[in-house]
Amino acid sequence: xxxxxxxxxxxxxxxxxxxxxxxxxxxxxxxxxxxxxxxxxxxxxxxxxxxxxxxxxxxxxxxxx
Amino acid sequence: xxxxxxxxxxxxxxxxxxxxxxxxxxxxxxxxxxxxxxxxxxxxxxxxxxxxxxxxxxxxxxxxxxxxxxxxxxxxxxxxxxxxxxxxxxxxxxxxxxxxxxxxxxxxxxxxxxxxxxxxxxxxxxxxxxxxxxxxxxxxxxxxxxxxxxxxxxxxxxxxxxxxxxx
Numbered sequence: 001x002x003x004x005x006x007x008x009x010x011x012x013x014x015x016x017x018x019x020x021x022x023x024x025x026x027x028x029x030x031x032x033x034x035x036x037x038x039x040x041x042x043x044x045x046x047x048x049x050x051x052x053x054x055x056x057x058x059x060x061x062x063x064x065x
Numbered sequence: 066x067x068x069x070x071x072x073x074x075x076x077x078x079x080x081x082x083x084x085x086x087x088x089x090x091x092x093x094x095x096x097x098x099x100x101x102x103x104x105x106x107x108x109x110x111x112x113x114x115x116x117x118x119x120x121x122x123x124x125x126x127x128x129x130x131x132x133x134x135x136x137x138x139x140x141x142x143x144x145x146x147x148x149x150x151x152x153x154x155x156x157x158x159x160x161x162x163x164x165x166x167x168x169x170x171x172x173x174x175x176x177x178x179x180x181x182x183x184x185x186x187x188x189x190x191x192x193x194x195x196x197x198x199x200x201x202x203x204x205x206x207x208x209x210x211x212x213x214x215x216x217x218x219x220x221x222x223x224x225x226x227x228x229x230x231x232x
Contacts (some may be wrong), residue, residue, distance in 0.1 A: 041066075062168060
């Protein structure tokens with residue numbers, strides 16, 4: 001119980017981070033772009049892997065229909 | 066970035082469509098009924114019709130029965146570099162098969178004829194196991210597809226072709 005009380009006291013004593021509006025705006029300009037690059041890169045790698053299997057494995061095994 | 070990924074995806078789809086149209090690649094689909102109770106008595110899948118035959122027009126057709134727990138015939142001769150039509154039927158339960166190293170892969174469902182058109186690229190003996198669990202002997206159900214070069218793929222007077230050697 002005493003530990004909980006101590007924990008509560010320390011939390012309440014924390015000071016809120018100061019938010020710099022300009023820094024926040026700068027971060028919000030870059031972060032979505034990074035997420036897009038990460039997602040796009042992942043999709044590109046997936047598609048390139050698909051093409052590699054299609055060209056190097058599927059087609060050399062002969063036609064089927 | 067997004068434009069590049071879009072171009073990549075569209076190019077991939079274009080490549081698949083182009084090769085499918087120019088090389089005749091498509092998922093095997095054949096809806097053809099057959100009575101599984103009379104499979105072995107008469108008609109296309111009677112015992113004397115099983116195996117590989119070359120018709121008068123040069124077309125190669127292979128007929129195989131998939132049954133618990135074997136393929137009949139056990140050795141299937143096919144030519145290298147020529148179009149082959151593979152036809153399968155089952156008198157009992159659902160089976161499946163693939164031919165290793167090729168794109169041949171189909172289910173064999175009682176009451177229907179499974180048909181696959183293909184062309185074998187390399188000579189040699191290829192394993193053809195059943196890949197649909199069909200009972201306690203499923204793991205013993207396999208056959209050999211013997212891909213023969215042109216000088217070995219010789220039909221007899223009836224147009225039937227036999228495996229050239231033991232495997």
